[in-house]
Amino acid sequence: xxxxxxxxxxxxxxxxxxxxxxxxxxxxxxxxxxxxxxxxxxxxxxxxxxxxxxxxxxxxxxxxxxxxxxxxxxxxxxxxxxxxxxxxxxxxxxxxxxxxxxxxxxxxxxxxxxxxxxxxxxxxxxxx
Numbered sequence: 001x002x003x004x005x006x007x008x009x010x011x012x013x014x015x016x017x018x019x020x021x022x023x024x025x026x027x028x029x030x031x032x033x034x035x036x037x038x039x040x041x042x043x044x045x046x047x048x049x050x051x052x053x054x055x056x057x058x059x060x061x062x063x064x065x066x067x068x069x070x071x072x073x074x075x076x077x078x079x080x081x082x083x084x085x086x087x088x089x090x091x092x093x094x095x096x097x098x099x100x101x102x103x104x105x106x107x108x109x110x111x112x113x114x115x116x117x118x119x120x121x122x123x124x125x126x127x128x
Contacts, residue, residue: 013126014055
């Protein structure tokens with residue numbers, strides 16, 4: 001397969017997986033009774049920002065290089081590593097230091113673990 005086509009398919013796979021994960025995660029949060037974004041314009045901007053964040057992280061860690069010697073297990077382990085780092089960065093960026101450190105962890109903050117697992121499942125599944 002042509003490398004350009006392969007990179008395009010990888011890009012589309014990641015785009016679909018990242019956005020599908022976020023949409024599904026938002027729906028789970030809404031069904032659990034937590035705040036969700038209802039404005040379409042805001043949600044589209046957030047989808048774009050999140051995708052750019054993940055795309056830059058994947059490029060930085062080399063997940064958008066075409067490697068023929070890479071095994072599926074190595075690919076999944078690389079995805080787990082990068083997604084874990086990315087979710088940790090998101091966790092730190094969305095953390096309210098004065099509130100989150102003085103109170104026990106709330107259920108709404110634990111939803112980031114669900115996001116982490118879904119990202120690994122969908123992005124990893126798109127690459128295998």
